[in-house]
Amino acid sequence: KLKRGDYEKGRELAARALEIKLKKVGEDHPDTAIALNSLADCYLGLGNLEQAETFAQKSLTxxxxxxxxxxxxxxxxxxxxxxxxxxxxxxxxxxxRLTHSNSPKNVW
Structure with missing residues (x-):
């Protein structure tokens, strides 16, 4: 069972999800971007900002x-x-980044 704040376990699960998404739908698919962003969130929680940035940027792209x-x-x-x-x-x-992500045109 995954507990809130268990970023290492989350990272493992997100990495596995990314692996599956890459095989099933490829690199340039919105579902793959979800897994990439999940990995970024986990790395952010773990304090690995370099990895977090890499995955977040890929997700954004x-x-x-x-x-x-x-x-x-x-x-x-x-x-x-x-x-x-x-x-x-x-x-x-x-x-x-935060101002743009919360602008009304992005919410709707």
């Missing part, structure tokens, strides 16, 4: 190319990148 820049799921990736920037102390970059 896939979502922008498959869903568009105004889609809600794209906003989730922007939100994750904003949180990573905050953890890195890059507050101006974080503000830009």
């Amino acid at each position: 896939v979502r922008q190319s498959t869903l568009g820049s105004q889609h809600l799921q794209t906003a989730y990736s922007l939100d994750t990148l904003g949180l990573i920037r905050m953890a890195q102390g890059q507050y101006e970059a974080a503000d830009k």
Whole structure:
């Protein structure tokens, strides 16, 4: 059973989900982006900001190319990148990402 805050177990599960998604639907698919963003969230929770950024950026790239820049799921990736920037102390970059992810056109 996965407990809240168990980022290592979450990372293992998200990595497995990514592996499955890559085999089933390929790299450029919204479902793959979900697994990528989940991995980013886990790495953020573990404090591995470099890995978190890598997976969050990949998720954002896939979502922008498959869903568009105004889609809600794209906003989730922007939100994750904003949180990573905050953890890195890059507050101006974080503000830009978080503001864009919460803009009304991304919510609806």
